[in-house]
Amino acid sequence: MKKIFRVFLLLIGLLLFIGWVVMTFFPESIVPFMLQQQLKRQLAQVEKNNQLLEDRENIYVYTVGTSAPLPGERAQTGTAIIVNGHFFMFDVGDGVVRKAENMGLPLNRLDGIFITHWHSDHFMDLSSMVSRSWLLGRSNNLHLYGPDGTDSINQSIKGYLHMENKHRLDHHGPDIMDMSIVHAIPHEFKNVQNSKAVIYQQDGITITTFDVDHYPIEPAVGYAIEYKGKKVVISGDTKKNNLVLEMAKDADLLLHEIILNSLLQEMEATVAKQGLTRNAKIIHDIQDYHTPPAEVAEIAAKANVKKLILHHYAPAPDFRVIKNLYKKELTGYDGPIVFANDGDLFIVK
């Protein structure tokens, strides 16, 4: 028995050695195999995406980026939704395009981007998303929905990407690089002050925007996505808000932002003691326009949501102590609470 084991180990060692020799001295010999495997993986991903896009029942929700503008591994805010043949993004903060691409999401099928407000952590990757989806072969129109400011930002993106688009066109030609769909088509809605408005209604999908309270940042909105009696609500950046509560009534998923003010107050005091007055002032200011855990839980409970998804954390719950601090304050809601990570998928059936 011992002998068989020794022979087995020897064989493994020999195989590893041969592998090392081939990779080190004859790397070109494994290129065809490597490329084939890579292509196989990509085709499998395309196949999987096609299946999702052909699904006529479920809503697929991906938390692509889950962070607020604090340093860390997470991408800033961005949520992808695939529903009834459509692929939408809700916010595209810094890092969201790269994350979405690494996740294998079908950027070439993206047909709608919805922005909640013009804080950079919600739209810094917008030009990149418009450009990248086109470069990856988007052949459909891309629509951009957002509150006041959408038209002018879309116009700026056109100018910003002008040279890039020209280079691609000159290099690959108009058959490959279809300039008629390169830019997003803007749909700016006037600020729905203290109210809501249906801004998208197609193929049984209804998307409603609603005003939230991120004062002094105005406009700022959230979105509710409804399809076949299923409902997903994205709060956007806001203090505890009655319209979020109203829109989230009986929702399958509520994606809500969250801020741990109890920790930030300590942070503010510590930083101030060190004489870092600018930092202390910023930490102080951000505490009054987001929602602390107890109030997020209160909204979820009152709205009777089926599942509460937390994202856009300040700070991210990447250390156990911070996560436990959040948990301690998240009282009053009996349903499931998920601390979303980048790349998580939630299926509403």
Ligand SMILES: [Zn+2]
């Ligand atoms: Zn934000």
Ligand SMILES: [Zn+2]
């Ligand atoms: Zn904000």
